[in-house]
Amino acid sequence: MKLTYLLAxxxxxxxxxxxxxxxxxxxxxxKTAGASDLFERQSAQSVLQTTxxxxxxxxxxxxxxxxxxxxxxxxxxxxxxxxxxxxPMLMPLQAELIAQLNDETGAARDAAYIAQQxxxxxxxxxxxxxxxxxxTAPALKAxxxxxxxxxxxxxxxxxxx
Amino acid sequence: xxxxxxxxxAALAGMFTAAASISAQSPMSVNAPPPPPPAKVATxxxxxxxxxxxxxxxxxxxxxxxxxxxxxxxxxxxxxxxDAAMAVMHAKRMSTAPDPAVVTMDMAYGPDPMQFARIYKxxxxxxxxxxxxxxxxxxxxxxxxxxxxxxxxxxxxSKQLNAIVVSVxxxxxxxxxxxxxxxxxxxxxxxxxxxxxxxxxxxxxLALAGESAGGNLAVATAIxxxxxxxxxPVHILxxxxxxxxxxxxxxxxxxxxxxxxxxxxxxxxxxxxxxSPADMMDPRLNxxxxxxxxxxxxxxxxxxIDPLRSDGETLAVAMxxxxxxxxxxxxxxxxxxxFGMGKVVRGAYDAEMFGIGKLKAAFxxxx
Numbered sequence: 335m336k337l338t339y340l341l342a343x344x345x346x347x348x349x350x351x352x353x354x355x356x357x358x359x360x361x362x363x364x365k366t367a368g369a370s371d372l373f374e375r376q377s378a379q380s381v382l383q384t385t386x387x388x389x390x391x392x393x394x395x396x397x398x399x400x401x402x403x404x405x406x407x408x409x410x411x412x413x414x415x416x417x418x419x420x421x422p423m424l425m426p427l428q429a430e431l432i433a434q435l436n437d438e439t440g441a442a443r444d445a446a447y448i449a450q451q452x453x454x455x456x457x458x459x460x461x462x463x464x465x466x467x468x469x470t471a472p473a474l475k476a477x478x479x480x481x482x483x484x485x486x487x488x489x490x491x492x493x494x495x
Numbered sequence: 496x497x498x499x500x501x502x503x504x505a506a507l508a509g510m511f512t513a514a515a516s517i518s519a520q521s522p523m524s525v526n527a528p529p530p531p532p533p534a535k536v537a538t539x540x541x542x543x544x545x546x547x548x549x550x551x552x553x554x555x556x557x558x559x560x561x562x563x564x565x566x567x568x569x570x571x572x573x574x575x576x577x578d579a580a581m582a583v584m585h586a587k588r589m590s591t592a593p594d595p596a597v598v599t600m601d602m603a604y605g606p607d608p609m610q611f612a613r614i615y616k617x618x619x620x621x622x623x624x625x626x627x628x629x630x631x632x633x634x635x636x637x638x639x640x641x642x643x644x645x646x647x648x649x650x651x652x653s654k655q656l657n658a659i660v661v662s663v664x665x666x667x668x669x670x671x672x673x674x675x676x677x678x679x680x681x682x683x684x685x686x687x688x689x690x691x692x693x694x695x696x697x698x699x700x701l702a703l704a705g706e707s708a709g710g711n712l713a714v715a716t717a718i719x720x721x722x723x724x725x726x727x728p729v730h731i732l733x734x735x736x737x738x739x740x741x742x743x744x745x746x747x748x749x750x751x752x753x754x755x756x757x758x759x760x761x762x763x764x765x766x767x768x769x770x771s772p773a774d775m776m777d778p779r780l781n782x783x784x785x786x787x788x789x790x791x792x793x794x795x796x797x798x799x800i801d802p803l804r805s806d807g808e809t810l811a812v813a814m815x816x817x818x819x820x821x822x823x824x825x826x827x828x829x830x831x832x833x834f835g836m837g838k839v840v841r842g843a844y845d846a847e848m849f850g851i852g853k854l855k856a857a858f859x860x861x862x
Binding site for chain 1: 527529556557588590592641643
């Protein structure tokens with residue numbers, strides 16, 4: 335019996351390895367989601383300064399409120415999960431994209447905004463789905479689950495523009 | 496003593512078997528940890544031209560992390576080579592907004608949210624004059640990147656060739672593993688054959704194109720069309736395709752440490768997109784061993800500083816051996832992903848003009 339036990343244990347341990355996820359840490363998720371919301375709000379503000387396109391205006395205004403909401407949801411969940419919420423900061427690429435947007439004018443800024451939004455929402459969906467699936471902090475996982483369909487809704491709208 | 500020893504070695508053997516299966520293929524989660532890194536190779540890649548190097552220099556500035564050390568979800572959110580090229584354009588005070596000479600529309604071709612295509616059309620296209628049609632597949636090793644990342648090439652092809660370009664999105668690995676991407680590529684091809692006329696396309700002037708993993712899909716889809724007796728394209732433009740599963744190709748060693756694509760990343764992609772080691776020998780991946788007879792005239796574009804350079808070079812040899820007409824060119828001083836950077840990289844401009852010229856000639860011959 336003892337022999338079998340000795341033999342089986344390490345094998346079972348290794349067999350279990352492939353299923354183990356290397357999911358983002360709760361702190362990493364909070365930081366990534368915060369940066370993504372900040373990027374959404376800053377780029378919406380940029381395009382709202384110049385756009386003459388009613389559809390772009392409506393979408394950007396929706397982004398301002400939707401991403402204020404997701405920030406609030408993640409903050410509340412982080413408090414429940416006892417994860418510190420740092421002041422959100424743009425990633426270097428996001429800062430570069432905002433700078434690019436600000437240097438466009440008129441219809442070119444609208445077009446750049448929509449192109450950036452399509453890429454950014456796919457990336458946001460990746461992060462939210464990954465955390466919703468295997469996140470380790472239950473409250474944050476629930477927040478991610480709530481955000482996934484919202485992001486999917488935004489992507490569906492962007493497909494029509 | 497003796498018994499204990501035996502048990503330990505048996506356990507050890509079990510561990511090794513399990514470990515081997517871990518390193519071959521990933522689970523289907525985007526949070527699956529990366530495979531162990533391959534043994535290091537010290538070769539330094541060839542020097543890039545100054546304008547190419549300026550693009551590569553943007554990657555650390557944008558905080559790009561090595562893909563081969565990341566989970567798929569983190570890898571998908573890294574700055575891309577296209578982001579780096581746009582940062583160079585911005586630094587030169589060029590506009591990075593999409594060229595308004597081309598308009599786009601997204602349309603689903605299947606039930607999965609990833610099964611859609613972005614259709615590029617010249618903005619001022621007169622109705623009633625049918626345009627050539629190009630089915631284009633983006634790169635990213637079937638794991639990362641999407642139609643947004645690869646906007647430059649389809650937009651340029653549409654503008655320069657006055658063509659409808661259908662940039663096909665497809666399900667990504669590891670959520671959907673090989674051959675899901677090939678299945679989607681051929682489903683999208685069939686969908687284009689059914690719908691292109693309604694969009695103003697002329698199916699007598701049909702071409703397949705793609706970059707990297709998409710360069711593979713362009714050739715693999717032509718093979719699929721031949722085998723299923725579908726309408727054939729008049730030309731294939733395959734830019735640095737994945738085409739050869741040999742691990743001893745010269746470019747795997749000389750460009751082992753190249754950027755933005757290195758040899759460890761190729762292993763990383765394979766770990767996530769394959770279901771079994773046998774997949775790598777499937778002729779849809781290992782194109783050099785496929786039945787390549789009866790394929791349309793093909794242009795293959797390669798970059799000197801690219802672990803996939805030998806794939807394109809050996810594919811050209813294999814296709815010629817099968818009786819196909821192939822023109823292959825390796826552009827010096829440039830790296831993987833250079834195609835589409837023609838506004839800031841001279842070698843890319845030259846390669847784009849080369850590829851566009853070949854497609855134009857193929858379309859013109861039909862008239």
